[in-house]
Amino acid sequence: MTNYLNGGKVNLSLLQEQYRKELLTLIDKCDGTKAIVWDDALGVPFGVIASSNLLRDHNVGKMYQLNFGQLPVLKDVKNIIFISRAHEHLMDMIADNIHGEERSGIRKDYHLFFVPRRTNSCEKRLADKGVKGNFTFIEDIKCDIFPFDYDLLSMEVENTYKDLYLYNDPTTLYQAAQAIQTLQSLYGPITKISGVGEASVHVNKLVERLSLEPHSFPTTSQIDHLVLIDRSVDLLTPLVTQLTxxxxxxxxxxxxxxxxxxxxxxxxxxxxxxxxxxxxxxxxxxxxxxxxxxxxxxxxxxxxxxxxxxxxxxxxxxxxxxxxxxxxxxxxxxxxxxxxxxxxxxxxxxxxxxxxxxxxxxDTDEFNDCLKLEQSLLLGVETDKVQTYIEDMIAHENPLFKVLRMICIQSATNSGLKPKVLEYYKREIIQTYGFEHIITLSKLEDAGLLRTQASGKRVYAILKKTLKLIIEDGSETSPKDISYVHSIYAPLSIRLVEHLVKAGSWRGLTDDLTLLTNKIVHPQQAVINNQSRRTSIGSQASSLNENPKVFLVFFLGGCTFSEIAALRFLASQEDPYNNVEFVIATTKLINGTTFLQSLTKDP
Amino acid sequence: MGALLKGEWSNFGKDEYFRKFEAYSMQWPPEISLDTLSLTSAPFGGLIAVVRDRKKVVKIQGGSKPVLSIYNAAGVFVSSFVWDSGHIIQMGWSSGCDLLCVREDGQVLIYDMFSNFKHKFGMGKEAQDIKVVDAKIFCTTNRTGVAVLTTANTIFLVNNVKEVLKVRKLPEAPGGVNNSPSAWVVVCEDRSSKVLFAREKYIYCLSEGETHATLLPINLGDDSCLVKDLAVSFNFEMLAVLTNRGKLWMGSVDGTSCRRICDVRCSSPHHSQMMWCGNYAVVINWGQNLDVFGFDEEYISYPFDDSVFCVQEIDCIRVISNHSTDLIQKVPKVVQDIFVYSNSSPGSSLLSASYQFQKKSHLANEYLLLVKGNLFTAVMQCIDAAGHQFDVEAQRTLMKAAQSASPLTFNQLHTLTLQGLMELLMIRRHHFLALDLASFLKMPDSSKIQLHWACYKVQHSKEDVNKVAQEIKNKLGNTKNVSFREIADEAFACGKHDLAIKLIEYEPRADLQIPLLLKLKEHFLALNKAIESGNTDLVYAVLDHTGKKIGEADFQMAIRRYPLAQALYLKHCAHHNKDLLKDVFTQEDDHKSLAELSIKEGLDPRNSSTKDALLVAAHESYKRAKLDVNAQLCDEQLKLFKYQRNFEDKYRTAFTDNSSQKWPSLHETVKQLLKLGEIKLADRLRTEYKVPDRRYWWLRIQILGEQEDFAELEKFSKQKKNPIGFEPFVDICLKKEKKIEAKKYLPKVRDELKVQYYTKLGMLEEAAQIAYDRRDPDALKMLASLCDPILKEKVNLYIRTLGK
Missing domain, CATH: 3.90.830.10 (Sec1/Munc18 (SM) protein, domain 3a)
Structure with a gap:
C-alpha cells in the first residue's frame, strides 16, 4: 500500500520514518523479548509511526495500556518498556506497576521512554517513589508532533490553551517550537514567519532562540512561510457547529x-x-x-x-x-x-x-433549533439579550457544554455580554447544574470565552463586515468561499490566512488585526538571501506561479476540522491559490465541546 | 642514486641496516650541560624534565633548593619551578604529558608541563612509614603507572595514576628485607603489571595478586655474576639482562626463550643506560658511546662528542646531546626495499621509473613495465616509505610541526594515531599548530583543539574577566561544536567564578547553562536563563533547587518578580501543596483564587463536615475581590444547604449528597419537592431564588407528566401568566402517548404552530384545513407527502386553489 503521508509537496512520511527509526533503535537496545506499556494518549498516535506487526518483528510480543495496579504476569517477556508522556500522574502509575512487580517478586528489565522528552520533575517523582533505579534505560523519543495525514500534523497535547491562558504555563509552546525545529531539520529552514497573538509571539521568539543552538538544516527550504495562529485570537470559530x-x-x-x-x-x-x-x-x-x-x-x-x-x-x-x-x-x-x-x-x-x-x-428539531439560534447570533440578531432558546435549553437540562457553547458564541458575537445578561446566565446555570459550576464559569471568564462587554468597539460587528465573516447566499454544494464549512460563517482564523496568502503579509490588515490583538509577528524583511532575490528578478506574477508556495499553518491551542477543510478548500481553488499548498499543524484537534471541556476540567 | 638517499646507513646483520640521523639541533640554554644534569623524557618525542642530579658532580647554582625545568624535545624552555617539597626519588612523564614526581614518603605529585601543580596521591601508609628508596614510572599508550621500592625492599604499585583505586603490594622476593635488588623493571600487561626483580644472579617475577615470587628460568651462563641492569622493550615483550661481568642476555620477557647471550665490551666502568631499540636490538649507553646489539652477530657502535641521553621510543631511540637530537633505528623494511640497489620490489621499480621519467629517459617505460601488475603495491610501498622518510607534503608539514614539538617517526605516529598527535599537541599547548595541522589534514572537527585552547586560556589568563571572555568569544564565536559550557566549567573549576559567569553567557543552550549557574549560586540568573529558554522544565528545576537553598518565605518573595516562575510555582503547588498555594494567594491579595480554593476544598467529599464554613470563607473572599454576584451566589448556596438539611429531616429522604464532588442544585431540590407534592414549598423556593417563570413552568409540566397526573396538569395549564404557551402541554402528553389529553390543549396552541401540532397528533385533515385557512402552501406541500391518497387529493386541490 502506498503511504498516504507522502501525498503532499512536503513529504510527511519523512517525519514518520525519522520517528520510526528513533523508536526502533531504542526498542532494539533492549535485548530479548519485550512488552510495551503505553501511555493511553500515545498508543494510537504511535500506531501511525510503527504498526504492531513491525513492533512484533522487533520482538515486541505484547502491548498494554498504562494504568494503576498490577501488570499482567508475563512469563516469556524479558523487558518491559514503558512509553509515556512526562506527566507526574503517569509516573505514579508506572511506579505503582513497578511496586506491584516487586511485591510479586518478579524481576525483569524495565525501561522508560519519555515522549517527547523527560523532565526533571518526572525523574524526581520516580526517584521520590523509589523506582528510578529500577530502570535499565531511561530514554527520550523526541516525537514532538505526529503526522496524521499528508498535510496534517498534531502534537496531541490537550491542555495548551488552558495551561497558557489559565495558568500562564507555556510548556506546550516550547514543545511547539521544538516541533518546528524538527520540521526545519527535515524540510529546510523557514525564513518567513507571520503570526497573531501572544502565543505566536512567544513561539516565534523560541524558534529564533533555538536557531542559535547547534543544529543542521538542509539547505533548500520546502516550507516557505510559517503562519502561527494563537487560538485566543479567534475563539469564535471552534464554538460554531462544523457542517462539513x-x-x-x-x-x-x-x-x-x-x-x-x-x-x-x-x-x-x-x-x-x-x-x-x-x-x-x-x-x-x-x-x-x-x-x-x-x-x-x-x-x-x-x-x-x-x-x-x-x-x-x-x-x-x-x-x-x-x-x-x-x-x-x-x-x-x-x-x-x-x-x-x-x-x-x-x-x-x-x-x-x-x-x-x-x-x-x-434532521432533529433540536439540532435545527440550535443551528438556527447559532446562525442568528452569528448574524448579530439581538445578541445583547437573554436568548429564550438558551433559557429553554437550561430548563430542559441539555448537556451543560452545549449550553455553555451557545452562551460563549453569544459572548463572542456580542463582543462581550451585558453584565446583567451574563449574571442571569450564571445564576441559571448554577441553580440548574449545581453550584460547583461557579468555577467552570470563572474559568471560561478567565479564558476569555465569557466576557462582559467592555466599552469600546464592537469588534465582531466590525470584523464581520471588513473580513466578510458572514456569507448568507453562498452555495454549500459548489462553494465559492470558505464560509460553506459553517454554512454561513467563514472562520476568522482562515480569513487571516487567506489574506496572508493573497497579499504576502498582514500589513494591509493592520486595522483589523489590532482589534484582535496587539501581538503580531511580521516576517522579517531583512532576511532576503541572494537566492530569493535572484528568483524575483523576473516578473512578480510569473514567479508566484512558477514557485508553488508552501504555508505551514500552525494553530496554537487547537484547530477544528472545519478550519482544515477551509484551508484545503483554499488550496484547491484557482487563482490566486493555484500554487499554494498548506501543511496544517496543531497542538490538538478540537471542537467546541472538547475545547470547553478541556478548559474546565480540573485541574 | 640509492646512496644519496641512504645517508648514514650501517650494515646490521645480513640484509639489514641501521641508520642514524639528526632530527634537529638542540636549542638548550647555555647553562644546560648533560654532563652535570639528569634528564627525564617522555616517549613520542616528548618533553624533557631537567633537575640537578645529586649523583653527578654539581657546581652550586643559585639557592639551595633544586629547580625543576621543563623543556620541549628541542630543548626550548617551557617552564620551571622551585622544588621545595622534600626529597625526590624519581621523576617521570605520564602518557598525557604530566610530570610525576615520587617523594621519599611515597607521595606522588603531579604537575602539568607548565609547572602547574595538579594533584597528588600517596602509595599507601606502609610505603610512607618505611620510606621509598626507588621508583619507576611506566607508560602504555593508555595508562601510566607508578611502582615504588621501599627500604624494606617491598614494592607497591599503582596501575593507573588517573584512577588510583588501589595501591597494590607485590609479593616479596626471596632473600630477605635487607637484601636490596640490583635492578628491577616493571612489565605491563593488559590491565595489570608485574615487576622483574633482580637479586644476585636471580631474576624474580613479582605479580600482583600472587602470594609468592616466581623465578625466571634464565641461564646467564655464569654462576658467580650479578645482574646489573634490566631493560624491557617498548611493547613489554622483550627483556635484556646485563651482568657485572659484561654478559648481555636478550630474550623473551618471561625468560623462556633466549635470543642471544654475548659479551659486552665495556668502554667505561659503568654504563648509564640500557634500553631496547624497537624489539629487535638493545642499546647500551656508556656516556659518550652507544653500542647496539642485535639478535644475531650484529653490533654497531656510535661514538659521540660528549655525554648523551637516550629515550626509548616504540621503533627507535632518541639520542639527546648538548647539540642535537638524533634518531637511531633499524631502516624500515619498505624503505630498504625501495632504496637498496638491485632490489626488484615494485616500489623500487616505480621509484626508478619516476627518476627516469624526470630525466626524460626511455628507461622509464621499462621500469613501469616491471611494475605494471603490482602498481597498487608499488604505490603503497612508496607512500609508506615516504612516511618513514619524512618527505611527502603532509609529512613535511608534520615535521614542521614537530620542529618545535617533537620528532615523530612514522611508526610513532601510526601508534599514536592522528587524534593522539592532536591531543599531544594540545597538551603541549601548540594549539594553533594543531589547528593548522588539522585543517591541512582536513580533519573533520577542530573544535576539540579550540576547546582545549580556551580552557588553557581560562586557566592561565590573569587579564580582566571581560577581556578574556571576549577574546575567547571572538576566537570561537563562529565555530560550531565548541561548548562554552565546558569552557565555563573549567573557569569554575579554577575558582574563577566571574569569568565562568561571563563565559556561560555565550552558551546558547539553556539546559547547559543552568547547572553551572546553580553551582555558582547564581540562582536568579539561572532562573532568568531558564525563563528565556521557554523550557518550563528548566524553570521547575531551578525553582526546586532555589527553593531548597533560600527557604520558602524568601523564595516566595523573590519569585514575585518573575511572573512565569510564579505561575509555574503556583501550578506546582496546586498539585502538591495546597497550603503553600493559599499562602501565595493571600500574599498576592488574590481573593478570587482564595474563594475558589475554599469552594474546591468544600466540594471535596472528605471535607463535607466543614463545607458551610468553607462557603462562608468563599463568600468573604469574593466580597474582598469585589465579585458581589459570586458572593451572593455563595450566600444563596449556604441557605440552600439549610433548606436541604431541613427537608431531609422532614421528609426522611436525601436532599444532599456527600459522596461526590457535586452538591444537589436548587433545580434538583425544587424538582424533588414537586415530586413529593410539596408545591407550596417549591413555590416558596422559586420565589426566594427568583427562578424564572419559564423554567419553573417547564419543570412543573415535566414532573406532572412524569407522574402522569393529567388532571393536575390541566389545572396547572389554567394558571395565569403562562410564559411558555400550550405546546409543551401537548408535547408532554404525547410523550406519555395520551393523545386525548394532548388534544385538550390543541385549540390554545399558537396559530402559527397549529398545523405542525395537528400533524403531530395525526390529525392531518384538520391540519390541512388550517393550512388552507392560513393560506400556507408550503405547509400543505409538506402535508401532501404524509397523506393517504384520498386526503392527498384534497390537499392538492387546496394547493392548486391557493396557487391561483
Whole structure:
C-alpha cells in the first residue's frame, strides 16, 4: 500500500520514518523479548509511526495500556518498556506497576521512554517513589508532533490553551517550537514567519532562540512561510457547529487521533455478524488512505449525499459487469480488480452508514433549533439579550457544554455580554447544574470565552463586515468561499490566512488585526538571501506561479476540522491559490465541546 | 642514486641496516650541560624534565633548593619551578604529558608541563612509614603507572595514576628485607603489571595478586655474576639482562626463550643506560658511546662528542646531546626495499621509473613495465616509505610541526594515531599548530583543539574577566561544536567564578547553562536563563533547587518578580501543596483564587463536615475581590444547604449528597419537592431564588407528566401568566402517548404552530384545513407527502386553489 503521508509537496512520511527509526533503535537496545506499556494518549498516535506487526518483528510480543495496579504476569517477556508522556500522574502509575512487580517478586528489565522528552520533575517523582533505579534505560523519543495525514500534523497535547491562558504555563509552546525545529531539520529552514497573538509571539521568539543552538538544516527550504495562529485570537470559530462531513462526525461522535468509534450494530449488514458480538464499537480510521473519505470529508454535508450516490452507482455498475458475457481475458482482468473493488465497496458501505447516522441527528428539531439560534447570533440578531432558546435549553437540562457553547458564541458575537445578561446566565446555570459550576464559569471568564462587554468597539460587528465573516447566499454544494464549512460563517482564523496568502503579509490588515490583538509577528524583511532575490528578478506574477508556495499553518491551542477543510478548500481553488499548498499543524484537534471541556476540567 | 638517499646507513646483520640521523639541533640554554644534569623524557618525542642530579658532580647554582625545568624535545624552555617539597626519588612523564614526581614518603605529585601543580596521591601508609628508596614510572599508550621500592625492599604499585583505586603490594622476593635488588623493571600487561626483580644472579617475577615470587628460568651462563641492569622493550615483550661481568642476555620477557647471550665490551666502568631499540636490538649507553646489539652477530657502535641521553621510543631511540637530537633505528623494511640497489620490489621499480621519467629517459617505460601488475603495491610501498622518510607534503608539514614539538617517526605516529598527535599537541599547548595541522589534514572537527585552547586560556589568563571572555568569544564565536559550557566549567573549576559567569553567557543552550549557574549560586540568573529558554522544565528545576537553598518565605518573595516562575510555582503547588498555594494567594491579595480554593476544598467529599464554613470563607473572599454576584451566589448556596438539611429531616429522604464532588442544585431540590407534592414549598423556593417563570413552568409540566397526573396538569395549564404557551402541554402528553389529553390543549396552541401540532397528533385533515385557512402552501406541500391518497387529493386541490 502506498503511504498516504507522502501525498503532499512536503513529504510527511519523512517525519514518520525519522520517528520510526528513533523508536526502533531504542526498542532494539533492549535485548530479548519485550512488552510495551503505553501511555493511553500515545498508543494510537504511535500506531501511525510503527504498526504492531513491525513492533512484533522487533520482538515486541505484547502491548498494554498504562494504568494503576498490577501488570499482567508475563512469563516469556524479558523487558518491559514503558512509553509515556512526562506527566507526574503517569509516573505514579508506572511506579505503582513497578511496586506491584516487586511485591510479586518478579524481576525483569524495565525501561522508560519519555515522549517527547523527560523532565526533571518526572525523574524526581520516580526517584521520590523509589523506582528510578529500577530502570535499565531511561530514554527520550523526541516525537514532538505526529503526522496524521499528508498535510496534517498534531502534537496531541490537550491542555495548551488552558495551561497558557489559565495558568500562564507555556510548556506546550516550547514543545511547539521544538516541533518546528524538527520540521526545519527535515524540510529546510523557514525564513518567513507571520503570526497573531501572544502565543505566536512567544513561539516565534523560541524558534529564533533555538536557531542559535547547534543544529543542521538542509539547505533548500520546502516550507516557505510559517503562519502561527494563537487560538485566543479567534475563539469564535471552534464554538460554531462544523457542517462539513468530517466536522459533523467529530461534532456528533468525536474523532480521536483520526479514529472514530461508532456503534457496531449500525454496520452489521456490511460485515459478518460475528464481529459485532465481539465489540460494541467499531473503529473507523479517517484519513486519506481511504480515498473516498478524502474526497468527501471536507464537503458540506449536503454535498456528500450526491457524491456517495454517484459512487454507489459506479461501483454497482462495475460489479455488475461480471454477469455480462465476457472473454476469459476480461474475466481475468475483472478478478484482478476484484479485491480493490471490494475494498472500495467496504469503504463506501461505511460512509453510507455514517452519513445515514449523521442525517438522523441533523434532521432533529433540536439540532435545527440550535443551528438556527447559532446562525442568528452569528448574524448579530439581538445578541445583547437573554436568548429564550438558551433559557429553554437550561430548563430542559441539555448537556451543560452545549449550553455553555451557545452562551460563549453569544459572548463572542456580542463582543462581550451585558453584565446583567451574563449574571442571569450564571445564576441559571448554577441553580440548574449545581453550584460547583461557579468555577467552570470563572474559568471560561478567565479564558476569555465569557466576557462582559467592555466599552469600546464592537469588534465582531466590525470584523464581520471588513473580513466578510458572514456569507448568507453562498452555495454549500459548489462553494465559492470558505464560509460553506459553517454554512454561513467563514472562520476568522482562515480569513487571516487567506489574506496572508493573497497579499504576502498582514500589513494591509493592520486595522483589523489590532482589534484582535496587539501581538503580531511580521516576517522579517531583512532576511532576503541572494537566492530569493535572484528568483524575483523576473516578473512578480510569473514567479508566484512558477514557485508553488508552501504555508505551514500552525494553530496554537487547537484547530477544528472545519478550519482544515477551509484551508484545503483554499488550496484547491484557482487563482490566486493555484500554487499554494498548506501543511496544517496543531497542538490538538478540537471542537467546541472538547475545547470547553478541556478548559474546565480540573485541574 | 640509492646512496644519496641512504645517508648514514650501517650494515646490521645480513640484509639489514641501521641508520642514524639528526632530527634537529638542540636549542638548550647555555647553562644546560648533560654532563652535570639528569634528564627525564617522555616517549613520542616528548618533553624533557631537567633537575640537578645529586649523583653527578654539581657546581652550586643559585639557592639551595633544586629547580625543576621543563623543556620541549628541542630543548626550548617551557617552564620551571622551585622544588621545595622534600626529597625526590624519581621523576617521570605520564602518557598525557604530566610530570610525576615520587617523594621519599611515597607521595606522588603531579604537575602539568607548565609547572602547574595538579594533584597528588600517596602509595599507601606502609610505603610512607618505611620510606621509598626507588621508583619507576611506566607508560602504555593508555595508562601510566607508578611502582615504588621501599627500604624494606617491598614494592607497591599503582596501575593507573588517573584512577588510583588501589595501591597494590607485590609479593616479596626471596632473600630477605635487607637484601636490596640490583635492578628491577616493571612489565605491563593488559590491565595489570608485574615487576622483574633482580637479586644476585636471580631474576624474580613479582605479580600482583600472587602470594609468592616466581623465578625466571634464565641461564646467564655464569654462576658467580650479578645482574646489573634490566631493560624491557617498548611493547613489554622483550627483556635484556646485563651482568657485572659484561654478559648481555636478550630474550623473551618471561625468560623462556633466549635470543642471544654475548659479551659486552665495556668502554667505561659503568654504563648509564640500557634500553631496547624497537624489539629487535638493545642499546647500551656508556656516556659518550652507544653500542647496539642485535639478535644475531650484529653490533654497531656510535661514538659521540660528549655525554648523551637516550629515550626509548616504540621503533627507535632518541639520542639527546648538548647539540642535537638524533634518531637511531633499524631502516624500515619498505624503505630498504625501495632504496637498496638491485632490489626488484615494485616500489623500487616505480621509484626508478619516476627518476627516469624526470630525466626524460626511455628507461622509464621499462621500469613501469616491471611494475605494471603490482602498481597498487608499488604505490603503497612508496607512500609508506615516504612516511618513514619524512618527505611527502603532509609529512613535511608534520615535521614542521614537530620542529618545535617533537620528532615523530612514522611508526610513532601510526601508534599514536592522528587524534593522539592532536591531543599531544594540545597538551603541549601548540594549539594553533594543531589547528593548522588539522585543517591541512582536513580533519573533520577542530573544535576539540579550540576547546582545549580556551580552557588553557581560562586557566592561565590573569587579564580582566571581560577581556578574556571576549577574546575567547571572538576566537570561537563562529565555530560550531565548541561548548562554552565546558569552557565555563573549567573557569569554575579554577575558582574563577566571574569569568565562568561571563563565559556561560555565550552558551546558547539553556539546559547547559543552568547547572553551572546553580553551582555558582547564581540562582536568579539561572532562573532568568531558564525563563528565556521557554523550557518550563528548566524553570521547575531551578525553582526546586532555589527553593531548597533560600527557604520558602524568601523564595516566595523573590519569585514575585518573575511572573512565569510564579505561575509555574503556583501550578506546582496546586498539585502538591495546597497550603503553600493559599499562602501565595493571600500574599498576592488574590481573593478570587482564595474563594475558589475554599469552594474546591468544600466540594471535596472528605471535607463535607466543614463545607458551610468553607462557603462562608468563599463568600468573604469574593466580597474582598469585589465579585458581589459570586458572593451572593455563595450566600444563596449556604441557605440552600439549610433548606436541604431541613427537608431531609422532614421528609426522611436525601436532599444532599456527600459522596461526590457535586452538591444537589436548587433545580434538583425544587424538582424533588414537586415530586413529593410539596408545591407550596417549591413555590416558596422559586420565589426566594427568583427562578424564572419559564423554567419553573417547564419543570412543573415535566414532573406532572412524569407522574402522569393529567388532571393536575390541566389545572396547572389554567394558571395565569403562562410564559411558555400550550405546546409543551401537548408535547408532554404525547410523550406519555395520551393523545386525548394532548388534544385538550390543541385549540390554545399558537396559530402559527397549529398545523405542525395537528400533524403531530395525526390529525392531518384538520391540519390541512388550517393550512388552507392560513393560506400556507408550503405547509400543505409538506402535508401532501404524509397523506393517504384520498386526503392527498384534497390537499392538492387546496394547493392548486391557493396557487391561483
Amino acid at each position: 462531513y468530517e466536522g459533523l462526525i467529530d461534532e456528533i461522535y468525536e474523532i480521536k487521533n483520526m479514529n472514530v468509534l461508532l456503534p457496531s450494530e449500525k454496520f452489521s449488514d456490511s460485515n459478518d455478524g460475528s464481529s459485532t458480538l465481539l465489540s460494541p464499537k467499531k473503529t473507523i480510521i479517517l484519513n486519506s488512505a481511504d480515498e473516498l473519505h478524502s474526497e468527501i470529508r471536507d464537503k458540506s454535508f449536503s454535498a456528500v449525499g450526491p457524491t456517495l450516490n454517484k459512487r454507489t452507482a459506479a461501483i454497482s455498475k462495475q460489479m455488475e459487469e461480471r454477469h455480462n458475457d465476457r472473454s476469459i481475458g476480461e474475466m481475468r482482468q475483472f478478478v484482478e480488480k476484484l479485491p480493490q473493488l471490494l475494498r472500495i465497496k467496504e469503504f463506501l458501505g461505511n460512509h453510507l452508514t455514517i452519513a445515514k447516522m449523521i442525517k438522523e441527528v441533523i
